[in-house]
Amino acid sequence: MDAAVPPMVRLQGVSKVYRRGSVEVPVLESVDLSIASGAFEAFMGPSGSGKSTLLNLISGLDRPTTGVVEVAGRDLAQLSDAELADWRSAHVGFIFQLYNLLPVLTAAENVELPLLLTPLSRAERRRHVAAALEVVGLSHRRSHRPSELSGGEQQRVAIARAIVTDPDLIIADEPTGDLDRKSAEQVLDLFEALHHGLRKTLVMVTHDPNAAEHAERIHHLEKGVLQ
Amino acid sequence: MNYARLAWRDLRRNPLRLSLTVVAGAVGVMAFIFLRTVVDIFYSGAAVAQVDRLIVRNKVALTQPLPLSYFPRIAALPGVTAITHQSWFGGTISESQRDFFASLAIDPASFLKVYSEYTLPPEQLSAFQADPCGALIGRKLAQRYGWKEGDRVTMKSQIYPGEWTFNIRGIYDGTRPGVDTTALVFGYRCLNERLPENWKDQVGLYSVRVDDPARSAQVAAAIDGMFANSPYATLTESERAFQLGFVAMSSAILTAVKLVSNVILAIILLVIGNTIAMGVRERTRDIATLRAMGFRPFHVVMFVLVESAAIGVAAGVLGMFAAPPLLKGFMRVVESQFGPMAETVTRPQTLALAALAAVGMSLLAAVGPAVRSLRLPVAEGLRKVT
Structure with a gap:
């Protein structure tokens, strides 16, 4: 990594402890991590190793118990909940294992959702949506609801939703976990295209070694410790 | 979206x-x-009660009568612009509860001067006033029984013995929504003439119209003061208070x-x-x-x-x-x-x-x-x- 270019993600001494009543459950312990801008990195590890917690901290969905989380040069601990929400809408795109599309909206409307938080006009939003659906090859399915799409198609809509605001960072939590091999390959090909073509920073959590192989770097987590 | x-x-x-x-x-x-x-x-x-109307009743109980002789004395009081009287008849046309409706003996000459929310054609009013046993019925009552002008209605009273036949001389309407048009009213003379001597010349209550609602309390006090020491002491209250008294029951x-x-x-x-x-x-x-x-x-x-x-x-x-x-x-x-x-x-x-x-x-x-x-x-x- 070029030392002159600040990393997209920097974690320093990050720990996370959850409380279950009076019991403290450590999930992450002293994680130090740096992810370069434009990188595609994967995190692997057994269930309960803290992968998703790490992803939540990087994406500003959760706050560390101790340590510093810096993303795109911002110390997320310094942001209030409202500022964090605004920051996420501008800088982070999310892709989930179960797609998390709103079932009452069409594919295009789902993709348009994050744009409602921007000052874009309706016409501009439509243009952005069309471009995002074009990238994932689903322009022809724009009027379909999630229930009318296959799992792979739903995940591609979710990818279009994640990139429609042109975020700095794309967070993918088990993106192929619910897909068959062929659909999973299509999704991973898209990730590669986003990585190589659009120079997006991708951080992915996965159980699937095949999926992880598409990343530039693979991190292993074991009982909350980055190996 | x-x-x-x-x-x-x-x-x-x-x-x-x-x-x-x-x-x-x-x-x-x-x-x-x-x-x-x-x-x-x-x-x-109570909602349709007029602010310029007072009800004068027997102080002992509503069921106790007042002498007809109070009429001119109350009418002569300052602030009183009109007065009429009415007596509950409690008539029914059959034994059935479903045929019950309000029936009252009233003073044909003065009734509409006090109760101006009732209206009917002048010729019907004249015919009613000319017939001692003439009756007026409300529009809703007329519609229920199909009664019309000229029909005769025979009733039995819960209070007064015998059968009573009235001639329908007119059908009244309300001048505004909410006015009750389910009653039958007939001339007091028809009732009074058939009563035994000790029941004659007595009425249920007086309705009094005042010139200034702001002076209602003064007029009411004057009426009650006038009859304070008589065998028929009065209780005068606003029409609204009188109606709310029924609601309180x-x-x-x-x-x-x-x-x-x-x-x-x-x-x-x-x-x-x-x-x-x-x-x-x-x-x-x-x-x-x-x-x-x-x-x-x-x-x-x-x-x-x-x-x-x-x-x-x-x-x-x-x-x-x-x-x-x-x-x-x-x-x-x-x-x-x-x-x-x-x-x-x-x-x-x-x-x-x-x-x-x-x-x-x-x-x-x-x-x-x-x-x-x-x-x-x-x-x-x-x-x-x-």
């Missing part, structure tokens, strides 16, 4: 549940309007009815609250997804409130439109059992109160689910499988 469309789509997520909730809410609104109107019926006499029932109407509001709250809570619980992951994308708690609360308010508005509007015809149908059934009743008018205030209550209850119902949706951490919500 916009926020409104998103809320609308969410609202229609489960059309059957939405429809059932709206219908349940509407039924609640109807029941609320229904019960409130029943309460209003009790108060209808049913206060326990009215309190119960009002209580039930408030319970109905609570039921609306629970029905809509349950639906909203289910909807929010089902959408936990969607809400978490929206918040992950950057939607603020404010947005989520607004979605929940708008959704709930929409249900409340739909239930309120449906209930508002359905209640009046339902009430009319109910009153028809009541009248078929208990005789003609005063016109049932659902007050606009009652309709507005019901609709506002529906919206208010729905918003209140949404508060709990909205707060719960905000308390759930986003990361935890994203993992929910619904």
